[in-house]
Amino acid sequence: MTMNQERIQGAPTGASVLSVQDVSIYYGSNRAVKNVSMEVLPNSVNALIGPSGCGKTTFLRAINRMHDLTPSARVEGRILLDGEDIYGDVDPVAIRRRVGMVFQKPNPFPTMSVLDNVVSGLKLAGIRDRRILLETAERSLRQAALWDEVKDRLNSPATGLSGGQQQRLCIARALAVEPEILLMDEPTSALDPQSTARIEDLMGDLKKVTTIMIVTHNMQQAARVSDTTSFFLNGDMVERGPTDAVFTSPSDERTEAYVTGRFG
Numbered sequence: 001m002t003m004n005q006e007r008i009q010g011a012p013t014g015a016s017v018l019s020v021q022d023v024s025i026y027y028g029s030n031r032a033v034k035n036v037s038m039e040v041l042p043n044s045v046n047a048l049i050g051p052s053g054c055g056k057t058t059f060l061r062a063i064n065r066m067h068d069l070t071p072s073a074r075v076e077g078r079i080l081l082d083g084e085d086i087y088g089d090v091d092p093v094a095i096r097r098r099v100g101m102v103f104q105k106p107n108p109f110p111t112m113s114v115l116d117n118v119v120s121g122l123k124l125a126g127i128r129d130r131r132i133l134l135e136t137a138e139r140s141l142r143q144a145a146l147w148d149e150v151k152d153r154l155n156s157p158a159t160g161l162s163g164g165q166q167q168r169l170c171i172a173r174a175l176a177v178e179p180e181i182l183l184m185d186e187p188t189s190a191l192d193p194q195s196t197a198r199i200e201d202l203m204g205d206l207k208k209v210t211t212i213m214i215v216t217h218n219m220q221q222a223a224r225v226s227d228t229t230s231f232f233l234n235g236d237m238v239e240r241g242p243t244d245a246v247f248t249s250p251s252d253e254r255t256e257a258y259v260t261g262r263f264g
């Protein structure tokens with residue numbers, strides 16, 4: 001293991017924005033994620049790859065306490081966000097404000113305008129100052145590379161945008177509350193190649209303002225956009241390291257078989 005790999009995979013470094021410590025996740029008696037630990041550095045893009053059903057989404061959802069909404073689900077271990085245990089004595093709603101999420105299918109609020117979608121999180125937090133709302137909307141839409149396309153239709157329904165624009169709107173909506181982490185669950189799988197490329201191009205800019213965890217089935221995408229890659233198999237995190245190393249010289253033969261397309 002290289003020093004860089006040790007830094008990524010090993011003990012908490014204090015520099016981590018997210019520290020996952022021995023996390024297991026159960027649905028009833030089925031353990032879908034097994035003893036996963038990882039340290040995530042700020043302003044990095046972290047890909048989670050692995051065959052269908054290996055636990056990637058289950059792992060991702062633990063990071064913003066979405067399993068609270070599933071009665072059979074249980075999370076063991078510790079997840080620290082900037083040193084604070086997100087399963088400790090904290091309000092899950094406050095955690096979800098700090099950990100944004102973008103889903104597979106774009107899900108703008110259908111009855112709201114473009115502008116109201118972007119600032120919905122701020123309004124929920126009680127911010128009413130129109131100047132602040134407009135400034136935040138412009139900043140977030142610029143960060144999501146959507147501003148130029150929507151600046152003249154901010155008050156039009158969000159549902160009038162194309163699928164790719166709607167997904168960038170959802171990214172802008174997530175960014176508006178300045179999340180420490182942005183979770184992306186196969187964010188381009190419902191999009192055409194051109195919209196996918198736009199979102200991939202965006203990743204480098206997004207990580208300047210947040211830290212990204214992205215589940216993807218597309219290994220070229222993981223290779224193109226991420227700094228670290230974690231390979232999951234049957235609930236185990238088999239390997240995690242710098243993306244270059246995981247793709248070109250994986251240390252586990254199961255990772256090699258997967259990234260070279262021999263299974264999955």
Ligand SMILES: Nc1ncnc2c1ncn2[C@@H]1O[C@H](COP(=O)(O)OP(=O)(O)OP(=O)(O)O)[C@@H](O)[C@H]1O
Nearest residue numbers: 027032050051052053054055056057058059070072
């Ligand atoms: N709500 C749920 N209730 C019960 N079991 C679940 C639930 N969600 C997922 N599972 C199970 O947990 C395991 C991991 O599923 P998960 O969706 O996390 O995998 P994944 O790697 O994200 O798969 P995919 O790539 O197909 O999205 C699977 O065996 C799945 O059937």
